[in-house]
Amino acid sequence: MELALSPEDAAFRDEVRAFIAENYPAEMRVPNPETDLSKEQMLLWHRILHRKGWIAPLWPKEYGGPGWSITRRFIFEQETTRAGTMPPLAFSVTMVGPVIYTFGNEAQKKKFLPRILSGEDWWCQGYSEPGSGSDLATVRTKAVRDGDYYIVNGHKTWTTLAQHADWIFCLVRTDPAAKPQSGISFLLIDMKSPGVTVRPIITLDGSHEVNDVFLEDVRVPVENLIGEENKGWSYAKFLLGNERTSMAGIGRSTRYIARLKRIVKADIPEDDPAHLEFIRDIARVELDVLALEATELRVVAQMARAIDPGPAASLFKIRGTEIFQNITELTHRAIGNCGLAIREHPVSANLFMPGPDYGHTASEKYLNSRKLSIYGGSNEIQRNIIAKAVLGL
Amino acid sequence: MDIQFTEEQELLGSSVQRLLRDQYDFDARRKIVASEEGVSRKQWADFAELGLFAAPFSEDVGGLGGGPLSTMIIMQEFGRHLVVEPFVETVVLAGGLIEQAGSKAQKQGFIPDIIAGTKIWALAWAEKDSRFDLAAVMTTARRDGGDYVLSGEKAAVIAAPWADYLIVSARISGRRDDRGGVSLFVVDRRAANLHLQSFKTIDGRRAAEVSLNNVRGQLLGKEGEGVAALEGCRDRAIGALCAEAVGAIGELNSATLEYSKTRKQFGTTIGSFQVLQHRMVDMFIAHQEALSLMQHLNLSLSTGEAGVSRLASGAKSKIGYAGRFVADQAVQLHGGMGMTDELNVGHYFKRISSINIQFGDPAYHLLRYARLDIAA
Numbered sequence: 001m002e003l004a005l006s007p008e009d010a011a012f013r014d015e016v017r018a019f020i021a022e023n024y025p026a027e028m029r030v031p032n033p034e035t036d037l038s039k040e041q042m043l044l045w046h047r048i049l050h051r052k053g054w055i056a057p058l059w060p061k062e063y064g065g066p067g068w069s070i071t072r073r074f075i076f077e078q079e080t081t082r083a084g085t086m087p088p089l090a091f092s093v094t095m096v097g098p099v100i101y102t103f104g105n106e107a108q109k110k111k112f113l114p115r116i117l118s119g120e121d122w123w124c125q126g127y128s129e130p131g132s133g134s135d136l137a138t139v140r141t142k143a144v145r146d147g148d149y150y151i152v153n154g155h156k157t158w159t160t161l162a163q164h165a166d167w168i169f170c171l172v173r174t175d176p177a178a179k180p181q182s183g184i185s186f187l188l189i190d191m192k193s194p195g196v197t198v199r200p201i202i203t204l205d206g207s208h209e210v211n212d213v214f215l216e217d218v219r220v221p222v223e224n225l226i227g228e229e230n231k232g233w234s235y236a237k238f239l240l241g242n243e244r245t246s247m248a249g250i251g252r253s254t255r256y257i258a259r260l261k262r263i264v265k266a267d268i269p270e271d272d273p274a275h276l277e278f279i280r281d282i283a284r285v286e287l288d289v290l291a292l293e294a295t296e297l298r299v300v301a302q303m304a305r306a307i308d309p310g311p312a313a314s315l316f317k318i319r320g321t322e323i324f325q326n327i328t329e330l331t332h333r334a335i336g337n338c339g340l341a342i343r344e345h346p347v348s349a350n351l352f353m354p355g356p357d358y359g360h361t362a363s364e365k366y367l368n369s370r371k372l373s374i375y376g377g378s379n380e381i382q383r384n385i386i387a388k389a390v391l392g393l
Numbered sequence: 394m395d396i397q398f399t400e401e402q403e404l405l406g407s408s409v410q411r412l413l414r415d416q417y418d419f420d421a422r423r424k425i426v427a428s429e430e431g432v433s434r435k436q437w438a439d440f441a442e443l444g445l446f447a448a449p450f451s452e453d454v455g456g457l458g459g460g461p462l463s464t465m466i467i468m469q470e471f472g473r474h475l476v477v478e479p480f481v482e483t484v485v486l487a488g489g490l491i492e493q494a495g496s497k498a499q500k501q502g503f504i505p506d507i508i509a510g511t512k513i514w515a516l517a518w519a520e521k522d523s524r525f526d527l528a529a530v531m532t533t534a535r536r537d538g539g540d541y542v543l544s545g546e547k548a549a550v551i552a553a554p555w556a557d558y559l560i561v562s563a564r565i566s567g568r569r570d571d572r573g574g575v576s577l578f579v580v581d582r583r584a585a586n587l588h589l590q591s592f593k594t595i596d597g598r599r600a601a602e603v604s605l606n607n608v609r610g611q612l613l614g615k616e617g618e619g620v621a622a623l624e625g626c627r628d629r630a631i632g633a634l635c636a637e638a639v640g641a642i643g644e645l646n647s648a649t650l651e652y653s654k655t656r657k658q659f660g661t662t663i664g665s666f667q668v669l670q671h672r673m674v675d676m677f678i679a680h681q682e683a684l685s686l687m688q689h690l691n692l693s694l695s696t697g698e699a700g701v702s703r704l705a706s707g708a709k710s711k712i713g714y715a716g717r718f719v720a721d722q723a724v725q726l727h728g729g730m731g732m733t734d735e736l737n738v739g740h741y742f743k744r745i746s747s748i749n750i751q752f753g754d755p756a757y758h759l760l761r762y763a764r765l766d767i768a769a
Contacts, residue, residue, distance in 0.1 A: 133728050135658035158729045203732045204739030210729075272524065273760045332746075336524045337549035339750050342595045352590045354548060354602050355521070363595050367743065370724050371732050378728065380668060 003071065003297055012072055016079040023048050024085050032361045033086045034368075035207045036347050039122070039164040046088045046119040055117050056093050063101045063109065064117045070304045081251025091160070092116045092123040095239050096169045099186065103227040103235050112167075112188070126156040126170030126189070126213060127236070134381045136171070137180040137233065141215060143172035143187055145222070150174075150187060152195075152218040158375065162198045162211040165191050170215075175230050186232035188224040189215070205367035206345040240377065247376065248316035249324055250293045256327045257286055263334045263358055278334060285326050292319045311389045314382040321372035321379065332366035335359035342367075396688050402466060405448060405459065409470040412443055417474045419737045426477060426597040432555050437478050441510025446484050454492055454504045461629060461694035465636040465687070472640025475737070475744055477598050479513055479552035485633045486626055487514030487560050490577065494614030494622045499579070503558070515556040515582075517547035517603050518623055525753035527562070527623045528572045532605065534563035541565075541578055541612060543605045551751070553601040554591040556582045561603075561610060562619050575619035578610030596747040597740070627752050628705040632694045634748050635687040635708050638716045641741045641748075642680045645723040648738060649673060652727055663726070672722055679715040686711055703765040706758040713755030716745040 005013065025044040030036040049055040057073045059065030068076065080087065097116045100108055115121040132138045141154020152172055162168065168189050175183030189196065195218040201210045227235055264278045296316065299309045332339045338355030342363040353360045373379045387393045398406070416436065425433045440446065448463035450456020457463070464485055471480060488507050491499055506512040523529035532545025543563045553559060559580045567574025580587065587608045589601040614622050650673060653664030663669055690708040693701045720742040724731035731738045749755060 128729070131657075133658060138658075202734040204724075204734055204743060206734070268524065272526075273764070274524070274757055277756050277760065333754055333756070336754075337519050337750060340549050340551070340594045340600060340747055341592045344593055352592050352602075354590070354592060366746070367595070367739075370721070370742070371729075373725055374728050374732065378725075380666075383668075 003074070003300065005071075005075075009071055009075060013075045013079060016076055017083070019052065019054075020079060020083045020085060023052075024083065028086055029084075031357070032347075032364065034209065035345065035364070037086075042086065042089070042164075043119045045086060049088060050118055055088060055119075056097060058094060058098060059101065063097075063113050070300060074300045078251060081249070082254065084251075084255050088119075089122060089161070091125050091169075092119075092121065095125060096123050096167075096188075099169070099226060099235050099239050102238065103186075107223065108188075108226070121166045122161070122164050124159050124162040124165035124168045124191075124213075126159060126168045128158045129155055130157055134378050136236070137184070139171045139173060139184060141170065141172045142176070143174050143185060143220070145174075146219075148222050150220045150222065150225070152187070152189065152215045152220055154215050156213040156215070157210075158201070159198075159211045159213045160209055162191070162213050163200065163208070167191060168196075168213060169226075171232055171236055174232075178230065181233040183230055184232040184236070185229050186226040186235045187220055188226065189218060189220050190224075193218050193220065195219075202345075203368065203371070205364040206342065207364065207368065208345065209368075247313070248292055248296050248320040250289060250296060250320075253285075253289045253320070253323050253327055256324070256331065257282065257289065259358065260327060260331045260334060263331060266356070266358075267334060267336060278330070281330055285323060285330065288319070288323050288326075292316070292323065311385050314377075314385045314389075317376065318379050318382045318386075321369075325369050325372055328362070328366045328369045332362045335362050339363055339366075396462070396692065398466075401457075402459070402462060405444075405463060406466045406470065408443055409445065409467055412439065413470055413474040413476070417476060419475075419740075422475055422477065422597075430555065431593075431597070431599045432478055436476075437513070438510050440478065440480070441508070445480070446488075446510055447508045449484060450488065450492060450504060450508065454500050455508055456504075461632050461691045464629070464633050465691040468633045468636035469640040472637035472744070473644050475597075475641070475740055477596075479515065479555060479598075481630060481633050481637075482516060482552040482556070483507055483512075483514045485630055486516040487558070489629050490516070490560055490613060490622060490626050493625060494577065494618070499611075499613065503579075512557045513552065513555050514558050514560065515550050515552040516626070517550040517553065517559050517561045519548045519550070521546060521548050523548070525757045526570060527627065528570045528575060528620045530562050530564045530575045530619075531569060532561065532563040534565050534576060534578060534610065536565075537609075541576075541610050543578060543580065543608045543610050545605055547603040547605070549600055550603050551594065551598060551600045553582065553589055553603055554599040558582055559603065560613060561605070562623060563610075565616060572620045573617045576616050577613040577619045577622055579613050580605070580608055580610040584608050594747060596744040598747075624702060628702050629694060630752055631705040631709045632687075632691045634751060635683075635690060635712045638712050638745060638748050639680070639683050639687045641744055642683055642716055642719045645719050645738065645741050646673075646676050646680050649676065649723045649726050652730075656728075669726060672726065676719050676722055679719050683712045683715040703762055706753075706761040706765065709753065710755040710758040710762060713749045713758070717749060717755070720745045 027041055028045055053066055056065045057068055057076050061067035100112050129139055143150040143152045168191055170187045170189055171184050172187050173183050174185040195216040197214040199212040200208045202208055268275045299312045303309055338359045341354050343353055344351050445467055447456045448459040452458045491503050518527060520531055534541040534543045543561060559582050561578050561580050562575055563578055564574050565576050586606040588604045591599055591601045594600050653669060654662055656663050686708045690704055693704055723738050724742055727738050730736050
């Protein structure tokens, strides 16, 4: 299914497609890019996009964005995910960048935005805390003013790829007396500051993606405050809106379905009764993707006509994650007895894995994708949002 | 259909519980899994000393005569503690096959060492392309004097890296899935020309692909009756695995319920949200149904009911889906914590995922259950 494109937009689509085919680094085509690439390798594509001027589709032209229409942004997203390219670090480009150019001062824009675009600075997100998951407004990390500094103490958790990060953007409590949402500020903290400690959290697939970040008497210059003190909650909400728009994951799901079909074809003979079961299950999830894709195209078309999509992001997040979880589960099932095996971390070609290459990451993907319905606002929270904001309940 | 346990069965249950409570908490298990061998020989000896390996065997072969109900009691507790030691592979699979199909000499030769805990066994039935079909065997066996010589590749042999002996299914005649051409053989795991490629499993065990290149083996049971013997073996294995799954489901439910009563968000415990209450009610119902069906299956196995094989497939399917539902929701309700290696919830999730692959996934057994009905 495709958007009806003008000749110009169609030419743009062809240009993007050709650029990816010619420039995406072969080095990044590893079995599981999320876990198998070094920081330097992850940045290869980022730097290529930066040189091309395509690193930040969302950003206005004056800050280094390409100045694309909503339609072109969508085309770019579609082409890059369909081609299975690894998206540039969302925490930098999609999340903190827009907060800085929307709410930051000139000095902050000048200091941080170019380094985000070039990939010199790697950002991580200091939102969740052990006591504040779905209920983010209760963050307890404290920032106390001391002359030209804030003294920050607290414990952030589930911090994705903090082990590589140069900077962390944090929600901190600056007014303990105010209502939860009113006493929060948005603070940028240099990860090299004394008092910042990163502790790995290993997840059930054996990988190291997330971390605890401990902040102990960290001195943060007041100039690193974004916008106004105690207004951080509205900036955070703005940012979460950006996070959820890209969660339909149509390109990714489409690629994984294609792979699943290849596995079923190779591994399950047509006279095996399980074959029909798989055909049926695959058709069902394919229709789920088709319906979500149609919804996404409808929303994009509306946005292009300046119609506010409302909380469509929550719908995309719920369905996008459920669909992908289902696909990874079917894939894990399809490889049969080989699904008992899991790659060891850190990954090494010297460690034996049974079965054909295409099945080697099925177990870890299945296990890892359980996180999708939890993070970025659990799917229960997303349903609450729709119940309230759309249905008026 | 509630089981009234005998005094001996109660005793067995409470002694396993005590042993595991004292020696097999989650940290102890973590150390075992992380050790080089990935298994505890000391635990294995302690299980033997407690009589767990003798429990299911008949008295004729030196066992305690407890049958499938003993296995059920043991496996439910093993499921609660995520025991990695190969009780199913050694006692239920190999022990069961030797007792069922072995010659007098084989029973006398092998079962005492199993009961004493001095030998570990593994069952090599699967192959690269067999999926869950017990008859799809390409490994060959040919007669050579009084022995047989085996060649081929066996896949996903759980516990093979720990084992002293393997039971291997191999083809003596017929085409790829000809039932009557398959026999079982006992092979020394350290035999010349037998090679293992070991790997770790998602649930913290060790398994291997096994290649045999003219490896000597002795026939177990009659020629051509390998598939029938494996089918009976699979039914008993399903009884054990379902008991283990029910143990794991029960633990996940208690952990989730406990967490929902202590974890606070939005100023209240998350257990006060109706949407999560209903989810946990469904998890409770899934556990109740799984427990009942699992007991029904093991009772039927112990009395040798006709049609038990169909029931085994039905239970494997129903309890497999129940386990997956509960495991999914336990992780979901624990939020990020459920995703960590640190908390036990994810490890139950992985054990249940693994059980759902062993001897066929829930969809496979649903179809087998349906087909056996049509055939009857």
